[in-house]
Amino acid sequence: MSRTERVPGVRELDHTADVGIEVRAGSREELFHRAGRGLLSLVREVGETDSGAEPDAERRISLEAADAAELLVRWLRELLHLYESESEEYVAAEFEALEDGHLVARVRTCPVQGVAVREVKGVTYHDLDVREAGGEWRARVIFDV
Amino acid sequence: MSTRASTRSSDRRDEPSWFGELEFRRIDDYRWLIPRQGRMNVDGLLYADERLMADIRGDEAARQVANVACLPGIVGRSIGMPDMHWGYGFAIGGVAAFDPARGGVVSPGGVGYDINCGVRLLRTGIRARDLRPALPRIMNQIQRDVPAGVGSEVRDFRLDDAELEDVMLRGAAWAVDRGYGTADDLESIESGGALAGAAPDEVSARAKSRGRRQLGTVGSGNHFVELGFVDQVFDPGTASRLGLEPDTVTIMIHSGSRGLGHQVCTDFLDVMLEATRRYGIELPDRQLACAPLDSPEAERYLGAMSAAANFAFANRQMMAHRVREAFARVLERPWTDLGMDLVYDVAHNNAKWEEHEIEGSPQRLCVHRKGATRAFPPGHPDLGARFAEVGQPVLIPGDMGRYSYVVAGTEEAYRETFGSTCHGAGRKMSRRKAKRSVRGRDLRREFADRGIEVRAASFATVAEEVPEAYKDVADVVDVVDRAGIGRKVVRLRPLGVLKG
Numbered sequence: 001m002s003r004t005e006r007v008p009g010v011r012e013l014d015h016t017a018d019v020g021i022e023v024r025a026g027s028r029e030e031l032f033h034r035a036g037r038g039l040l041s042l043v044r045e046v047g048e049t050d051s052g053a054e055p056d057a058e059r060r061i062s063l064e065a066a067d068a069a070e071l072l073v074r075w076l077r078e079l080l081h082l083y084e085s086e087s088e089e090y091v092a093a094e095f096e097a098l099e100d101g102h103l104v105a106r107v108r109t110c111p112v113q114g115v116a117v118r119e120v121k122g123v124t125y126h127d128l129d130v131r132e133a134g135g136e137w138r139a140r141v142i143f144d145v
Numbered sequence: 146m147s148t149r150a151s152t153r154s155s156d157r158r159d160e161p162s163w164f165g166e167l168e169f170r171r172i173d174d175y176r177w178l179i180p181r182q183g184r185m186n187v188d189g190l191l192y193a194d195e196r197l198m199a200d201i202r203g204d205e206a207a208r209q210v211a212n213v214a215c216l217p218g219i220v221g222r223s224i225g226m227p228d229m230h231w232g233y234g235f236a237i238g239g240v241a242a243f244d245p246a247r248g249g250v251v252s253p254g255g256v257g258y259d260i261n262c263g264v265r266l267l268r269t270g271i272r273a274r275d276l277r278p279a280l281p282r283i284m285n286q287i288q289r290d291v292p293a294g295v296g297s298e299v300r301d302f303r304l305d306d307a308e309l310e311d312v313m314l315r316g317a318a319w320a321v322d323r324g325y326g327t328a329d330d331l332e333s334i335e336s337g338g339a340l341a342g343a344a345p346d347e348v349s350a351r352a353k354s355r356g357r358r359q360l361g362t363v364g365s366g367n368h369f370v371e372l373g374f375v376d377q378v379f380d381p382g383t384a385s386r387l388g389l390e391p392d393t394v395t396i397m398i399h400s401g402s403r404g405l406g407h408q409v410c411t412d413f414l415d416v417m418l419e420a421t422r423r424y425g426i427e428l429p430d431r432q433l434a435c436a437p438l439d440s441p442e443a444e445r446y447l448g449a450m451s452a453a454a455n456f457a458f459a460n461r462q463m464m465a466h467r468v469r470e471a472f473a474r475v476l477e478r479p480w481t482d483l484g485m486d487l488v489y490d491v492a493h494n495n496a497k498w499e500e501h502e503i504e505g506s507p508q509r510l511c512v513h514r515k516g517a518t519r520a521f522p523p524g525h526p527d528l529g530a531r532f533a534e535v536g537q538p539v540l541i542p543g544d545m546g547r548y549s550y551v552v553a554g555t556e557e558a559y560r561e562t563f564g565s566t567c568h569g570a571g572r573k574m575s576r577r578k579a580k581r582s583v584r585g586r587d588l589r590r591e592f593a594d595r596g597i598e599v600r601a602a603s604f605a606t607v608a609e610e611v612p613e614a615y616k617d618v619a620d621v622v623d624v625v626d627r628a629g630i631g632r633k634v635v636r637l638r639p640l641g642v643l644k645g
Contacts, residue, residue: 014575017230017237066418077411084296084404085354116295117605119365119645121258121407124233125414125432144233144258144407145366145576 010038013140019118020127020142028068029095031130031137032103035072036079036090039123042143043083044114055091055108068100069130072139075103076123087112118145163215163429167207175628179207179223184429185214190222190561192628197227197620205231206238212429213241217437218249220503220510226517226567227624228616232257234432237516240565242501244510245438250426251446252435253417255513257494258410260450261457262368262401263335264491264540264569265465266551268388269395269472270484273374273640276394279475283372284598284641286471291370291464293363293645294602304357312360313345316455317490320462326469326487330462332531334490335519338458340497344448348405349412352449356405356456361463363400365606365645370468371397371542372598373549377636383535383553387488389635396468396485397549397637399542401494402457409453413446438511447496447511454495461490488551489538493518493568501563512563520554520566520631539631543570543618545610545644546597549637550622557629566631570618579614580605598641607644 009030013020021038025031061078065071079090088109097104121144129140164183169191172178177198179189189210193201201207206229213235214223220242229238234254243249276283292299304312312319317338321328331338363370373395378384389395402409417434420426420442426435436442465487469480476483496513503510521528523536532538537554558564574582588607592599601607625631 012577014577016575017232017572019576070418074415081351085351117603119295122411122414126233 007034007037007041009034010041012042013142015142018142018145020140023139025137026135028098028132028137031139032072032075032095032098033093035076035139035141036093039076039079039120039143040083040089043118043120044112044116053110053113055110057088057109059107059109061103061105061107063103065101069128071101071103072130072141073123073125073128076141080120080123082109083112089113120145164211167211169202169207175624179211179214181214185211186216187214187219188222189214189225191225191229192624192630193227194624197624201225201229206236209234209236210239212433213239213255215429216241216243216250216252216433216435217426218243218245218247220244220247220249220508221563224562224565226565228516228567228569228571228621230571232515234430234434235513235515238567238571239515240513240517240562242510242512242563243438244503244508246508249438249511250435251438251443251496251511252433252513253410253413253446253450254432254434255515256410256450256496257515258407259401259494260406260409261454261492262399262494263457263461264493264542265398265461266488266538266540267396267465267468267485268488269393271394272392273394274392276640280372280598280641283472283475284600284643286475287370287468287643288600290467290471291363291643292361293365293370293643295365295645297362297364297602297645298358299361304360309353309357310345312459313348313452313455314343315339316458317462320459320466325463325466330487332529333487334458335492338462338490339455340451342448343451343455344445345452347445347449348409348452352405352408352412352453355408356403359403359405360456360460361467362403362460363464363643363645364403365602367610368400368645369398369545370464370643371399371545371639372641373397373637373639375635376548376638379633379635380553383632383634386535387538387551387634388484388486389488389551394640395637396465397540397542398461398464398468400457400460400464402453403460405456406453409449413449416442416446450496454492457492458490489540491518491540499563510563512565514565516568517565518568519564520552520558521564522554522556522559525554525559525564536632538634539566541567541569541618541622544612544615545639545642546592546595546612548618550618551634551637552622552625552631553634555629555632558631562630567621567625570615570621572614573616574614576609576614579611580608582613583608583611597639599644600642601644603645610644
C-alpha cells in the first residue's frame with residue numbers, strides 16, 4: 001500500500017486540469033525546502049513503511065531570477081530536472097544565498113524512491129505567489145500535468 | 146534575514162487589469178463577440194451556445210482570450226473554441242494569428258507545454274463484432290509493444306545524437322525510413338509529418354536527454370491508444386472516402402512530444418520573459434511572454450518548437466506502426482490485409498506560418514493554436530489530392546468512456562478562425578475529486594461491463610481520467626458543426642483503451 005507523502009506546511013490544491021501546492025513556512029529557506037518536497041510528493045508515492053533513503057549525493061545549484069516568485073519556479077524546475085533526467089530526488093538543501101533574485105544552495109539527493117504517479121510537464125507561472133507576511137512565508141505554485 | 150514582501154503574478158482576477166468588467170455581445174446562437182475594449186487591439190470571438198457560454202463566463206478563459214487580443218501585431222480576432230478553458234497565459238482552446246509586418250509576436254504560452262500534442266486515427270476493414278473475441282489479446286499485445294505510463298521509456302532501441310537530430314529534422318519520415326509504416330502514410334499527416342525550419346541545435350541538452358529515451362511511448366495523463374469503432378455516420382460520402390465504414394474498427398492515438406517538448410517550452414518561457422523586457426513589450430499576464438516574429442528569439446523558439454513538433458510526429462508514426470504489428474501478430478494476418486490505413490494525424494498545440502486573407506489580401510501569419518486544431522477546407526493546396534474533395538479530417542477525442550468524433554474542415558472555418566476548430570472535451574472535475582469519486586470501485590470491471598477493455602500503467606491515472614471528470618464532447622462538436630467551422634463526419638465509440 002502506498003500513500004502520498006504529507007509534507008509539513010504543504011497543501012495540495014484542487015485544480016480542474018492541473019495540480020498545485022500551497023506552502024507555508026517560518027523562513028524563506030524553509031519555504032523553498034518544503035516546496036521542493038511538496039513537488040516530489042505530487043510526482044511519486046512512497047510506501048507506508050518507507051522512511052526515506054540516505055541523501056549521499058550533493059551538488060551546488062546557482063540560480064538568478066527577476067524576483068522571488070520566478071526564483072521559486074526556477075528552483076522547482078531544477079529539482080524536477082534532477083528527478084526526471086538523473087533519477088535523483090531532492091532531500092534537503094543548505095542555502096549559501098537566498099534572496100529575491102538569487103539562490104546558491106548545496107542540494108542533497110538520493111535515488112528516486114517510491115513509484116512515479118504523475119508526469120509534471122512544467123512548473124508554471126499561473127497564480128504564482130510568493131510572499132512574506134507577519135513572519136510567515138507563503139507560496140503557491142501550479143504545475144502542468 | 147527576510148527582506149521585503151510579496152511578488153504577485155499579474156493574472157489574478159482582482160488585479161487592476163487591461164480592460165474592466167468584460168463586455169460580451171451575442172452575434173448568433175453559436176458566436177459571442179468580446180468587442181474591442183480597454184487595451185485590446187482586436188475583438189475576441191467565442192464559439193459557444195448558451196449553456197457553454199454560462200460556463201465560460203464564469204471561467205478565466207474569456208479574460209484570457211481578451212488578454213491575447215492585447216498582444217502586439219494580432220490580426221483578425223482572438224478566438225476561443227467551445228471547449229475552451231483557462232490555461233497558462235493563453236486559454237486552452239485558443240487561436241490567435243500574428244502578422245510580422247505589424248510587429249506581431251510569437252509566444253510559447255500560445256502553443257503549450259506539450260508541443261504538437263495531437264491525435265492520429267487509423268481505420269481498418271475489420272468489423273467490431275468480429276474483433277471482440279480477440280480484443281483482450283490485442284490489448285495485451287499493444288500494452289507490450291507501446292510503452293505507456295509516467296516516464297515511459299523504450300527498451301528496445303537507443304537513439305544516438307545523430308539519429309535524434311534526424312528525428313527532429315524529418316519527423317514521421319524518419320520513422321518510415323526505419324521501417325515504421327510506409328511513405329504513403331506521410332500524405333495523411335498534417336504538414337506531411339514534419340514542419341520545415343526545424344532547428345535541433347536550439348533544443349537544449351536537457352530536452353534531448355529527456356526525449357531520447359521516450360520516442361515511441363504514449364506518456365501519461367490524458368494520453369492514450371484507443372481502439373474504437375464507427376458507431377454513427379453523419380456524412381456518408383466523406384466517411385466512405387476516408388475509409389470509415391459503419392461498425393469498422395478504428396485506432397486513435399493521442400500523444401505529443403513527451404519530455405523533449407515540455408523542456409523546450411520550459412526553456413523558452415525564460416528566453417521570452419527576457420525578450421519581453423528587452424523589446425519593451427507590456428503584457429497583461431507574464432505567461433504571455435513573447436518576442437517579435439522578426440527577432441532572433443522568435444526564430445530560435447520556432448526552430449526548437451518545430452524540432453519538438455517533428456519529434457511528436459515521429460512518435461505517433463512509430464506507435465501507430467507498432468499497433469499495426471500487434472494486430473498482425475494476434476490476428477495472424479498482414480496489417481495491409483487488415484486495411485489498417487492512416488486516416489489522418491493532426492496537431493493541436495503549435496504555431497505555424499500560414500497564408501490567410503486579412504482585409505482582402507493574403508498575408509503570411511504566425512497562427513497559434515493551443516488546444517485547437519487546424520481544419521483546412523476542401524481544395525486547400527496544403528492538403529494534397531487525397532483530401533481535395535473532403536477537406537482536412539479533424540480528429541476530436543472525447544473521454545475514455547463515451548465517444549470521439551471525426552469532423553472535416555470547412556470554408557467558413559478558413560474565413561473565420563484561420564482554418565481552425567476545437568480539439569476535444571475539456572475537464573470539468575479536478576483530479577483529486579475524480580480520484581475520490583471512484584474510491585473503492587473496480588474501474589476495470591466497470592469498463593469491461595460496458596464492453597471496453599482497459600489496460601493501464603496506472604489505475605490511479607485511470608481514476609483521474611474517468612468520463613465523469615470530463616465535459617461531453619458531443620456538446621462541443623455540435624457547436625462547431627452548427628457554427629459551420631467543422632462538419633461532422635462520424636462518431637466513434639471505444640472498444641479498448643491503453644492509458645499511461
